Amino acid sequence: MGFFNNLGRKVEEFKRDVDSAKADEATHQCTACDHLYFAAREECDECGRDAVVER
Template identity: 45%
Template sequence: MGLFRDIGRNYEEFKQEVRETADESAEFRCTACDAAVHTDTDTCPECGADAVDER
């Protein structure tokens, strides 16, 4: 069982690193909730606010 726990932990760490890297490279950010937005849109996909600005 230790092997599966280690694999699960490594997978979760990898997902977190990917998410952080993607957020850092986002070209847009919501000024209402500070979510990273990767496409040019007026509405935030996380909170729905019309507050997306270019970084």
């Protein structure tokens, strides 16, 4: 089981790194739910509100 525990920790670490990189590169964000985007949008795909603004 040690191998799988170690693998699981590495995967979680990788996911955190990816999320952090996404947050650094996002150009727009929904002010209602904080979802991040890389381009302008009319409304948020997550919550459906028209609260997407440039960061």
